[in-house]
Amino acid sequence: MDRTEERQGLLSALPVALVLAAIFLAPLLVVALFAFMPPGSFGLAHAPTLENFRLFFAQGYYSSLLWSLGMAAAATIVLFLVCYPLAYGMAKVFRSFTLVITLLVVMSLFVSENIRLFGWVLTLMKGGLLSGYLKAWTGLEMDSALYSVPVIVFGLVYSYLPFMLFPLAQGIAMVPEDVRLAASDLGASRTRILWEIDLPLAMPGIVVGSLLSFVLSAGAMAESKLLGGQTVVVMADEIESAFTYGQNWPLGSALAVILILIIGLLATVALAKVDLDGIMGRRR
């Protein structure tokens, strides 16, 4: 009985597995192979080399990587601090108002990310909405608020808020109210409950939200391009220009492989620590 079911399960999964292999794994494999081709080549029929990885260090691409990872980390921390109170409210306090917030946040996703970022450019640029209103109301002059690292981080926070907010709210909703009450009844203060009960029990949601925000931020490009000007060049930007402007597929592939490996490692470590079934609601 069990064996038949198992076989039927595998058979049913086969079509999806094939599609995934063709459109998801195969391109990744091509990228991975290109990473070992000589710089500037356009085919896979060359002797493998590590030249591209040497260039990563020699030509300072690692600083782009560090900027990407650093800003992603900063954005993730800010997102967590900003989203936690809101997510707590959505999970435990707001009741039906939660639906309104969910709709509002989801609706923002209906507009393309680039267009929303352009909105911020118009708002923050010199002579834009912000400086215009400031001048009209207070007479104060203000320079452009664009083109700095904090603005890029703000852009990341703005773009990826839903990806932190919803997993976090889900995680907090998983904390049983009785357990919090019991901790309080046994003498725990609010701060103590936050540290000893809320955060550990909401950890699956926290990990998933942080991981999504971090991974998306680390691979993001539009924020640094539009809001950051050329203040810093991020990894995704380097990869794109290697493929397009630089016409150097192997270098672009090597950079992509490095980014994928680092993020993949991070995701594996983080997800090994949480029970995904718990988040998907299969337990409890």
Added chain:
Amino acid sequence: MAGDTVLRLRGVRKSFGAFTALAGIDLEITDGEFLTIVGPSGSGKTTLIRLLVGMEEPSAGEIHLRDRLINKVPANERPTCMVFQSLALFPHRTVGENIEFPMKLKGVSPDRRRERALELLALLHLPEAYYGKRVQACSGGEQQRVALARALAFDPEILFFDEPLSALDYRLRKVLEKELKDLHRRTGKTFVYITHSLEEAMVMSDRIAIMRGGAIVQVGTAEQIYTAPANAFVAEFMGEVNLFPVTGGDDGRLLCGDLEIRGHDERLRLASGGQGQLMVRPEFVRFLAPGEEADCRLQGRLANVFSLGSRLQYEIEAEGPRGERRLVTVEKLREERFAGAPNGPVTLGWRLADAHLIREA
């Protein structure tokens, strides 16, 4: 000190908007007693315990713990604690960490905490090896004991229980009821237990408080409440009962249509014209042999026999004073089986000393 009042409630009321959950509760809880608050769902018992524990504030009235007014003292600042219906163990912690939690909050040293946790494991008949076990790996009964140990580690003035046994199967519940009673005796703590199950209340408690519609209807020992219920609700809540509407005669004696009341008992008197109900429990009703006398007598017809395991229950159909159908329940032990023919005429009788008068219509 045993015998002192630990907790005193005076006119405690609780409303949620227009809904009154508690309509004036007066109750005194004695140090060291096992008090069970019983009531059907919606009777307000859960609201009451939330007030007692400090999760809600009363809308009116006073709650004194010893001599301290604690109406507004939040749960985490009260020297009492509760075992939750869901147990509310910390799922991410081991058994040992769960038990040590309240001691950790009080700043007890790790060595002392561990020592006490092991003592409590022993007290609750859990092996020492459970100290490092994950809570979720424990069975239902074991989790129950861990929750108790955690509550005892807090060393509360009063230990409250919110139906912690209701989710367990019957056999385990019976075992834990007795263990809880035993634990109460060994720790000497004040236990206040909330349940909808009267059986649980009878097995464990020193005193029982019966709630209905946001009020306490009667408080007393199981024996007092069983034999002398304050009203028909309590009488019926406490198990099978036969109630006969009676009125007071001119001389204060009871009048009850077709029911012959011969004897006379000072306890059973109603003012002339007063309304009441005469109560007799099924186990006190006898089948009379022809010509046999009894204080109360009733003619009827044997309608049904049910087996209750150790006992047999007989349903006798009689005619009320206005010709209405009236069912009387009789219970006999197996060895006292009544050998009457189905649908055959029977005469029932009981002593007035075994009856009780409820003074309300």
